[in-house]
Amino acid sequence: MKNSLPPSDQQTLAGLRSREDSSFAVLYTFYYPAVERFVLRNSGSRAEAQDIFQETILVLLEKVPTADFQLTSSLKTYLLSISRNLWLKRLRQAGRVVRAELEELEGHSPATEPAAFGEEAAAQQQTQVRGLLARISAKCQALIQALFFNQKTIQAVAQDHHYTSVHNAQNQKYKCLEQARRGVRNNSA
Template sequence: MPIQFSTDEQLLEGIRKGDTSAILQLYKTSYHSVEHFILQNSGSEADAQDIFQEALVVLCEKVSNPHFMLTASLNTYLYSICRRMWLKHLRDTKRHLDVEDFREFIPMDEDSEDWETMELQQQAMHRAMEELGSPCKELLKAYYFEHRSMQEIADAFGYTNANNAKTQKYKCLQRLKRYFFKESHTHKT
């Protein structure tokens, strides 16, 4: 039976020593939340396994650094690595990005926030995006996720020039921020 590590510090020490039971325990406690995130964001089970394995390699490299200091729970830290790797993968492969990927714009210190807080903020961002509606939602997606130029956006959305499109993008961002902060304060638990 594998050793049960009762604290993150013990788990980190096990990883440093190359103890496979530490990796197995981390897999058992962290994998399902990562898999859920990837499946909800255009991925497959195979994608989730690949990303999780890559993130474990990154984690092991970081842990081997004597100056490494964990400032959040190990599960939160590993989830954050996986999340960033998956979003980068989506951008690199130019897959369709959903509204949920606006979570990148949620102001937070991921190393000190727990997963539940991150999920609540993501839900608030989703509600804010829905409240924002058209054409702002589409304009922000076109700029931030499709990486379209202001001139392309002006042409697609019927603005007279790129400067007008830029002004509209700014107004949409201001509305999104206002809705987000209203939503995040309204739905605090």
């Protein structure tokens, strides 16, 4: 029977440090499909997705053996952040249009992004996000700011914003993300 869950992040990182083939297989089995989906949705091909994922693994392999490397998010989030930044950088260099969906932000924390991609890319992303946030309601801006930028838990947001339950706060989060997605679709139409 095929295992449907990846081993723990710490097991995978330990395997990568010792260059175990099984850890590389874990990366390709569990994390490559999400990278491929992102690249394909953003003007790329399967071959380009494979290139980006291999570059991502190289970045990871440079960082893993260092003494100060500490994973502050899930391995999947970390890998997706590296891949996303590499792909967006490649698109900008090629002069191709970048059309990333807001849903890509979900589960993404600016604190988990590698700093190796420069301040220019970060500034451009911040400008895009600010433009997107300007098109949604103030209530949604506050909610998204708290969740994604201030990294508050949904429980803390529910309490701070006076929602009657965590479920209501999650529903509002969904509605706000939908509002932002509509803004992206309307702006690109």
